[in-house]
Amino acid sequence: xxxxxxxxxxxxxxxxxxxxxxxxxxxxxxxxxxxxxxxxxxxxxxxxxxxxxxxxxxxxxxxxxxxxxxxxxxxxxxxxxxxxxxxxxxxxxxxxxxxxxxxxxxxxxxxxxxxxxxxx
Numbered sequence: 001x002x003x004x005x006x007x008x009x010x011x012x013x014x015x016x017x018x019x020x021x022x023x024x025x026x027x028x029x030x031x032x033x034x035x036x037x038x039x040x041x042x043x044x045x046x047x048x049x050x051x052x053x054x055x056x057x058x059x060x061x062x063x064x065x066x067x068x069x070x071x072x073x074x075x076x077x078x079x080x081x082x083x084x085x086x087x088x089x090x091x092x093x094x095x096x097x098x099x100x101x102x103x104x105x106x107x108x109x110x111x112x113x114x115x116x117x118x119x120x
Contacts, residue, residue, distance in 0.1 A: 002096075003046075003096040003097065003098050004075050004076070004079065004095065004096070004097045004098070005075075005097075005098045005100070006068060006069070006071075006072035006075055006076065006097060006098065006099050006100070007068070007069045007071070007072055007099075007100045007102075008061070008066045008067055008068045008069065008072055008099060008100070008101050008102070009066075009067050009101065009102040009103070009104050010065050010066050010067060010101060010102075010103055010104065011065075011067075011104050011105070012064075012065040012066075012103075014103050016065075017064055017065055017066065017101075017103075020060075020063075020064035020065070021045070021060075021061065021064050021066070024056075024057065024060030024061060024063075024064055025047050025049070025057065025060075027056070027060065028049050028050075028053040028056045028057045028060065029049065029050060029053055030047055030048055030049030030050070030053060030057065031047070031048050031049075032045055032046070032047055033046040033047065033048055033096070034046040038100070041102060041103050041104075041105075042100065042101060042102045042103065043100075043101050043103075044098060044099065044100050044101075045098075045099045045101065046096065046097070046098050046099075047096070047097045047098075047099060048094050048095070048096050048097075049094070049095055049097070050091065050092050050093065050094060050095070051079065051082070051090070051091050051092070051093045051094075051095050052091035052092065054076065054079045054080055054095060055080045057076075057097075058076045058077075058080065061099075066101065079095060
């Protein structure tokens with residue numbers, strides 16, 4: 001399987017979100033292969049889990065406070081459906097997920113809402 005690329009964002013503090021994501025990956029039996037800072041407000045995680053653990057990983061990411069884009073939800077949902085319905089795939093097969101996370105601040109949200117309000 002090729003790498004699934006997912007984008008997400010969070011209003012949670014980085015020091016709170018990352019330990020939760022790390023323990024979620026470990027709880028699913030997965031590994032964090034790489035962790036890179038892309039900018040002061042974004043980072044990339046490369047994660048590897050067994051196909052059978054994708055649903056647990058998906059639920060854990062949402063529970064940790066990570067908001068996913070529409071394409072991220074679709075990609076993870078498709079993996080969950082593959083694991084459940086495609087009998088040719090080995091549930092122990094490893095899946096690599098590249099997760100790009102943007103950390104948004106309340107000030108960013110406030111400025112976006114104020115900009116939208118002035119246009120109305």
